Amino acid sequence: MEKTIVNHSQPTEYYEVYVWEWPVRLFHWVNFFSIMILAVTGYFIGNPISIASISEASAQYWFGKIRFVHFVTAYIFVFNSVIRIYWGFVGNKYVRFNNFIPTSRKQWDEILDVLKMDVLQIREKATHSVGHNALAGFIYAIGFVIFLFSVFTGFGLYSAMTDSWFAGLFAWVVPAMGGDHAVRLWHHMLMWFYLVFMIVHVYLAAYHDYVEATGTISSMFGGWKFLRKKKQITR
Ligand code: HEM
Ligand code: HEM
Structure with a gap:
């Protein structure tokens, strides 16, 4: 089995690469917080709790507030991604669209290498890609x-309860997918995708931080990754 282990007992020289520009980092964290808010408010829409109170339900309006937060966040969620799509055209080489769709032999080889390392655990040599590794990029494309x-599905459901022209663009979704019930079920199930994705994603980001030692986790805060000037391999 191939091994690349850094000898940490020797001083190591690093150089820094600015990988994630601020619009990408901003997109990432707005996206994360939007999904958290949508998942919590969405969960309550699907499984409402009753709050016993002496005042009229219409005076409390707590469920209306939950739905309001869900819908406002939905707009933020959508327009935040529009900015990221724009940045896929004008951003640096690490964030452009070709990082997400594996079209070259090199990308497919890297996908295999990452699978062997992360999932099958039959390889102990990190791939050291500076931006996303090819498998991560492909998973983000599926995301x-x-x-x-x-x-x-969300705006399809919403179009029945609002005069918003934007939601109106999705009015055809509910009839096309077989009615309100089916669409709500799909919309609900998708929530679990994000939650499972997040667990695996954070685990892998931490794992790559450990095996690559380039500062993967902090890169989504500051933008920088740190690469070794020369490889220090001990065995
Ligand atoms: C990460 C994205 C999202 C998640 C996790 C999410 C989650 C949920 C969940 C779990 C429900 C309850 C479904 C049920 O069991 O009945 C729901 C309802 C709903 N969501 Fe979302 N949602 C998301 C995005 C959106 C977007 C972008 C819109 C667009 C407006 C939207 C609009 C709605 C509407 C209209 C309902 C039904 C509300 C009602 O019947 O009162 N959602 N959402
Ligand atoms: C629902 C939660 C999350 C979603 C949907 C998500 C999604 C994404 C996406 C789409 C990217 C690619 C960025 C781009 O090119 O625009 C990314 C990268 C990244 N995310 Fe997240 N993220 C989530 C939560 C988190 C959390 C909680 C952390 C904190 C540890 C994190 C750390 C990172 C890191 C370090 C990268 C860069 C890793 C790489 O090179 O692939 N993410 N994430």
């Missing part, structure tokens, strides 16, 4: 399709 599905 984008799921995002579209949430937006279409």
Whole structure:
């Protein structure tokens, strides 16, 4: 089995690479917080709790507030991604669209290498990609399709309860997918995708931080990754 282990007992020289520009980092964290808010408010919409109170339900209006937060966040969620799509055209080489769709032999080889390392655990040599590794990029592309599905089903449902022209663009979704019940069920199930994705995603980001030692986790805060000037391999 191939091994690349850094000898940490020797001083190591690093150089820094600015990988994630601020619009990408901003997108990432707005996206994260939007999904958290949508998941919590959405869960309560699907499983409402009753709050006993002497005042009239219409005076409390707590459920209306929950739905309001869900809908406002839905708009933020959508327009935040529009900015990221724009940045896919104008951003640096690490964030452009070709990082997400594996079209070259090199990308497919990297996908295999990452699978061997992260999932099958039959390889102990990190791939050291500076931006996303090819497998991560491909999973984010699949995540984008799921995002579209949430937006279409969400705005499809919303179009029946608002005069908003934007929601009106999705009025065809509910009839096309077999009615309100089916669409709500799909919309609900998609929530679990994000939650499972997040657990695996954070685990893998931490794992790559450990095996690559380039500062993967902090890179989504500051933008920088740190690469070794020369490889220090001990065995
Ligand atoms: C990460 C994205 C999202 C998540 C996790 C999410 C989650 C949920 C969940 C779990 C429900 C309850 C479904 C049920 O069991 O009945 C729900 C309802 C709903 N969501 Fe979302 N949602 C998301 C995005 C959106 C978007 C972009 C819109 C667009 C407006 C939207 C609009 C709605 C509407 C209209 C309902 C039904 C509300 C009602 O019947 O009172 N959601 N959402
Ligand atoms: C629902 C939660 C999350 C979603 C949907 C999500 C989604 C994404 C996406 C789409 C990217 C690619 C960024 C781009 O090119 O625009 C990314 C990268 C990244 N995320 Fe998240 N993220 C989530 C939560 C988190 C959390 C909680 C952390 C904190 C540890 C985190 C750390 C990172 C890191 C370090 C990267 C860069 C890793 C790489 O090179 O692939 N993410 N995330």
